[in-house]
Amino acid sequence: MTPASTANAPYVARDLAHIWHPCTQMKDHEREMPMIPIRRGEGVWLEDFGGRRYLDAVSSWWVNLFGHANPRINDAVRAQLERLEHVILAGFTHEAIIELSEALTSLAPQGLTRCFYADNGSAAVEVAVKMSFHYWRNVGRAQKRRFVTLSNSYHGETLGALAVGNVELYKSVYRPLLMDVITVPSPDCFDREPGESWADHSRRKFADMESALARHAHEVAAVIVEPLVQCAGGMRMYDPVYLAMLREACDRHEVHLIADEIAVGFGRTGTMFACEQAGIRPDLMCLSKGLTGGYLPLSVVMTPEPLFAAFYDEYTRLNAFLHSHSYTGNALACAAARATLGIFREDRVIERNRELAVHLGERVRALADHPHVAEVRQCGMIAAVELARDKATREPYPWQERRGLIVYRHGLERGALLRPIGNVVYFMPPYVITPEEIDFMVDVAREGIEQATRA
Numbered sequence: 089m090t091p092a093s094t095a096n097a098p099y100v101a102r103d104l105a106h107i108w109h110p111c112t113q114m115k116d117h118e119r120e121m122p123m124i125p126i127r128r129g130e131g132v133w134l135e136d137f138g139g140r141r142y143l144d145a146v147s148s149w150w151v152n153l154f155g156h157a158n159p160r161i162n163d164a165v166r167a168q169l170e171r172l173e174h175v176i177l178a179g180f181t182h183e184a185i186i187e188l189s190e191a192l193t194s195l196a197p198q199g200l201t202r203c204f205y206a207d208n209g210s211a212a213v214e215v216a217v218k219m220s221f222h223y224w225r226n227v228g229r230a231q232k233r234r235f236v237t238l239s240n241s242y243h244g245e246t247l248g249a250l251a252v253g254n255v256e257l258y259k260s261v262y263r264p265l266l267m268d269v270i271t272v273p274s275p276d277c278f279d280r281e282p283g284e285s286w287a288d289h290s291r292r293k294f295a296d297m298e299s300a301l302a303r304h305a306h307e308v309a310a311v312i313v314e315p316l317v318q319c320a321g322g323m324r325m326y327d328p329v330y331l332a333m334l335r336e337a338c339d340r341h342e343v344h345l346i347a348d349e350i351a352v353g354f355g356r357t358g359t360m361f362a363c364e365q366a367g368i369r370p371d372l373m374c375l376s377k378g379l380t381g382g383y384l385p386l387s388v389v390m391t392p393e394p395l396f397a398a399f400y401d402e403y404t405r406l407n408a409f410l411h412s413h414s415y416t417g418n419a420l421a422c423a424a425a426r427a428t429l430g431i432f433r434e435d436r437v438i439e440r441n442r443e444l445a446v447h448l449g450e451r452v453r454a455l456a457d458h459p460h461v462a463e464v465r466q467c468g469m470i471a472a473v474e475l476a477r478d479k480a481t482r483e484p485y486p487w488q489e490r491r492g493l494i495v496y497r498h499g500l501e502r503g504a505l506l507r508p509i510g511n512v513v514y515f516m517p518p519y520v521i522t523p524e525e526i527d528f529m530v531d532v533a534r535e536g537i538e539q540a541t542r543a
């Protein structure tokens with residue numbers, strides 16, 4: 089045992105005695121995956137109890153934007169804590185949520201003026217799905233009750249969110265519990281023909297969506313998509329033209345467009361919201377993850393005024409949207425979110441991200457020549473390297489071989505938290521990363537890929 093793991097050991101033992109971890113086969117902790125107890129974080133770095141540091145290349149599951157223990161967000165949460173930790177949001181309100189809502193509506197695509205809050209991304213998707221369904225019922229079109237989703241999409245893990253998502257690994261066991269949805273092939277540009285541009289591929293793939301809408305629009309409430317990047321589906325990407333065509337088709341067929349910007353919102357793709365790159369406004373926009381800078385769980389569904397108006401009525405007509413969670417609009421979470429948006433306002437975050445993204449792209453592109461790298465792709469501050477057994481045919485490594493796990497373990501040894509999704513090694517670092525730290529992160533990944541693809 090290294091000295092570092094000796095110091096960690098007591099925490100690991102106590103953890104494994106009681107805690108059932110998310111997204112984990114717990115037996116892996118016997119041998120395959122070390123458990124890492126973290127005692128502190130600062131900027132892009134996490135530090136374990138032995139003093140070993142790890143660069144958080146995945147922003148702690150895509151939530152952290154401005155680093156761990158960010159002084160400005162710390163101060164904001166501390167100040168809120170001294171005044172009000174939480175108050176029921178039904179019948180009551182508070183300053184942090186008012187200011188946050190004003191800031192969100194001024195940042196979001198024009199016209200998204202109403203904010204409905206929940207506690208996490210999945211809950212926001214549940215809210216959006218229920219709200220769309222309920223809207224059509226309130227306006228006298230109750231037959232519009234189905235949802236259209238893209239293959240390989242991910243919208244969270246609660247039953248409604250799981251139903252409108254399409255990642256088999258998470259979904260298949262629970263299928264008997266899930267509502268039936270209409271699944272349309274994704275415009276994922278990994279599948280494009282040789283020589284075909286992203287835009288051409290995405291445009292061509294829209295034919296499937298158009299025909300699904302033509303057939304089903306009378307019974308469809310909404311189409312739900314992850315704009316530009318299907319993150320949990322392996323950082324698969326597509327061209328903004330698809331979103332522009334989808335917006336036009338949703339209008340024409342009288343179907344809501346739900347943009348799940350939970351992972352891609354707040355500057356991840358190079359613009360504040362991914363939808364901006366297509367110049368569109370969704371009917372419902374789900375935000376979470378980066379909303380609080382990675383501090384506290386909070387989510388919001390934003391909608392335009394006409395959608396809100398369909399619920400605004402005499403009490404006795406029972407048209408209200410009664411969805412609620414105990415912690416809706418938590419003041420500490422709202423204070424963290426308000427401070428996070430303040431950083432966007434005060435610093436040149438989007439501009440600086442563009443410069444960082446250029447550097448990230450240059451470094452990651454160098455991996456494209458590797459004999460087992462099928463594709464290197466990037467969208468803003470997301471870069472991904474797709475490993476394949478056969479570079480030419482793109483035949484993937486069988487999932488049972490768990491090649492990504494080798495990259496993960498190598499990363500931990502070298503001081504980087506890389507957490508590949510199957511055969512996809514990706515980078516989604518906090519925006520406070522430096523060019524030198526990007527170099528380190530990509531170097532560690534390259535070494536890990538070398539190891540993982542040997543034999």
Ligand SMILES: *Cc1c(COP(=O)(O)O)cnc(C)c1O
Pocket residue numbers: 208209210211213242243244245314319320348349350351376377
């Ligand atoms: C993470 C994610 C969700 C679910 O959010 P949770 O807070 O994990 O429930 C939904 N949609 C997308 C696109 C996500 O990336």
